[in-house]
Amino acid sequence: MIFTETKLKGAFIIDLEKRQDERGFFARTFCANEFAQHGLNTVMPQTNMSLSKFKNTIRGMHYQIDGAEEAKLIRCTKGAILDVIIDIRKNSPTYCEHISVELNDENHRMLYVPEGFAHGFCTLTDNVEVNYQVSQFYTPGKERGIRWNDPLFGINWPTSNPIISEKDAIHPDYIK
Numbered sequence: 001m002i003f004t005e006t007k008l009k010g011a012f013i014i015d016l017e018k019r020q021d022e023r024g025f026f027a028r029t030f031c032a033n034e035f036a037q038h039g040l041n042t043v044m045p046q047t048n049m050s051l052s053k054f055k056n057t058i059r060g061m062h063y064q065i066d067g068a069e070e071a072k073l074i075r076c077t078k079g080a081i082l083d084v085i086i087d088i089r090k091n092s093p094t095y096c097e098h099i100s101v102e103l104n105d106e107n108h109r110m111l112y113v114p115e116g117f118a119h120g121f122c123t124l125t126d127n128v129e130v131n132y133q134v135s136q137f138y139t140p141g142k143e144r145g146i147r148w149n150d151p152l153f154g155i156n157w158p159t160s161n162p163i164i165s166e167k168d169a170i171h172p173d174y175i176k
Contacts, residue, residue: 001028003038003112006101008087008094010114012038013101014073018108029075029110030133040112041071044133052079052128056159059168060120061086061146068142069115071135079128080104081121082158086146088174089116096176098153103130118146118174122157145171152176 002015016027028034032042050059061084064070074083086098102124103109113119121130148164149157150173 001031001034003034005038006099008085008097008099008117009092010039011085011087011099011117012040012112014110014112016108027108030073035112041115041135043135044071044073046134046137048132048134050130050132052123052130053126054163055123055126056162057123057128058120058148058157058159058162058164060084061118061148061150061171062120063088063116063118063144063146064136064139064142065144066142068136068139070113071115072111072113072119073133074103074111074113074119074121075108075131076103076105077129077131078105079126080106080124081128081130082124083111083121084119084155084157085111085113086118086153086174087116088118088146092116096152096174098155100155120148122159122162124158146174147171150174 018025084100
């Protein structure tokens with residue numbers, strides 16, 4: 001795997017090192033030793049999957065609090081997404097900054113999201129599948145969200161008319 005740290009400390013884009021031949025390729029998508037060498041969380045006790053049927057679906061911006069903060073390893077296994085993360089670690093030099101990365105079933109790219117970040121994505125195609133390896137078990141009552149178009153962050157979403165859940169639509173703006 002090829003680890004590229006983003007401008008947000010601790011967040012990495014991970015590209016596969018493919019072993020290819022006429023049949024296709026083989027690549028590792030997770031190796032605890034390599035993750036540990038980059039100072040990343042290697043404990044991922046839960047894997048989640050989402051299916052979004054329609055292009056322009058936004059899911060997010062989600063995060064967890066009070067000891068339930070999750071590191072996430074995000075992969076888009078079918079279709080394409082614009083994945084967005086916001087650094088909401090109050091002591092971070094990149095506090096309230098965000099990045100966006102295209103993840104799709106052709107580039108096989110992954111995004112490692114450290115604890116203390118809000119995460120969301122917008123589908124760029126129909127029938128999108130996303131897999132999330134997470135460092136914590138789901139903890140009801142400790143999940144939070146930020147409004148997808150909070151002007152504090154100025155995220156450049158690829159749609160002005162998203163399909164969004166009722167729950168995500170009522171997330172509040174972030175209080176800095």
